Amino acid sequence: MIILNAIFPIFALLTLGGFLKHFNITNDVFLKTADKLVYYIFFPVMLFWKIGSSAPDRSISLHLCLASILSVIIVYLLSLSAIRLFRISHFQAGSFSQACYRFNTYIGMAIVMNTLGEPGIRYFGILIGFTIPIINVLAVSTLIWHSNKKRNFQQNVVYLLKALISNPLILGCVAGIFFSRSQTSFPVFIENTFQLMTAVTMPLALISIGGSLTLAGLKHNTKISFIASMLKILVLPVIGFILFTLFNVTDIPFKAGMIFFTLPTSTSIYVLSAQLNSDTQLASAAIMLSTLLSFVSLSIALLI
Numbered sequence: 001m002i003i004l005n006a007i008f009p010i011f012a013l014l015t016l017g018g019f020l021k022h023f024n025i026t027n028d029v030f031l032k033t034a035d036k037l038v039y040y041i042f043f044p045v046m047l048f049w050k051i052g053s054s055a056p057d058r059s060i061s062l063h064l065c066l067a068s069i070l071s072v073i074i075v076y077l078l079s080l081s082a083i084r085l086f087r088i089s090h091f092q093a094g095s096f097s098q099a100c101y102r103f104n105t106y107i108g109m110a111i112v113m114n115t116l117g118e119p120g121i122r123y124f125g126i127l128i129g130f131t132i133p134i135i136n137v138l139a140v141s142t143l144i145w146h147s148n149k150k151r152n153f154q155q156n157v158v159y160l161l162k163a164l165i166s167n168p169l170i171l172g173c174v175a176g177i178f179f180s181r182s183q184t185s186f187p188v189f190i191e192n193t194f195q196l197m198t199a200v201t202m203p204l205a206l207i208s209i210g211g212s213l214t215l216a217g218l219k220h221n222t223k224i225s226f227i228a229s230m231l232k233i234l235v236l237p238v239i240g241f242i243l244f245t246l247f248n249v250t251d252i253p254f255k256a257g258m259i260f261f262t263l264p265t266s267t268s269i270y271v272l273s274a275q276l277n278s279d280t281q282l283a284s285a286a287i288m289l290s291t292l293l294s295f296v297s298l299s300i301a302l303l304i
Helices: 002-022 028-053 058-085 090-101 105-115 117-146 153-165 168-181 188-199 201-212 222-246 251-261 268-275 280-303
Strands: none
Touching: 002 105, 002 201, 002 280, 028 105, 028 117, 028 168, 028 188, 028 201, 058 090, 058 117, 058 222, 058 251, 090 117, 090 222, 090 268, 090 280, 105 117, 105 201, 105 251, 105 280, 117 153, 117 168, 117 251, 117 268, 188 201, 222 251, 222 280, 251 280, 268 280
16 A cells, blocks of 8 residues: 555656646646746755754764765766667767666655655755765766767866756755754744745646656667666666665665665756757657656565
8 A cells, every 4th residue: 555655646646747738738838837936946945944944863864875876876887888888879878878867856755755754855855965966967977978069178067067056956955954953943934934835846846747758759769768767767776775785774764765766767857968969859768768667666665
């Protein structure tokens, strides 16, 4: 029942988002506006509020983050090896590599909320706060390396720094961590305001994701997108499980981390691929396929 109770609501809202788009109840303008609201306002506020409310044990958080970051780096290196092994073109390389380790934050937070509650949200928030900068560095660096657009080193560094400094999710997590260390609490009226603001976050995010999922490109990129999906939802969780065992990560941090590892790839890989001249059809195919397959990987993670 835990699988049904935790995962069904998420995929139900994703499906609803797809139906709403199919029947023209929502459109591209609505989805883009919803994405901006969630990305720039509602989700960062949620992260700030949940992380800032209390601080988990620092040693556990450190082990959780170190093991997770190391797992991501290992899979990133495996993705580079796969690019050479399967002779993936420069045009596809950046999209392929991203699809192997980038994760869908919104689906992850929704499942953590359903299964682990407040403690899980705080650990998951701290985890993504530390991993998102690392993942952005890896993704942007690989895309730039394989891009046909010629930039000098200084332009590449500036682009990367802007991507990190302006990331609202990173800012929300960092602000929450600092606030939690101040040992102060939110006034009741602020708590109530945050509660109202964040109540809409997950439904809006999931409906928006469902509306943006498409089968475009899957037919012509089945093999490569499948390889990327296997690295993301099979190899990464196995490596993560081994490192969690070595780092002695247990209980709620372990469960939050395993959900993190088994998530489908992020929809943002499409946007970044478009910006840095990589294959958006492959990105779209990897997003769709990994989302479908993640039902299995997430189910296994919840049973461990």
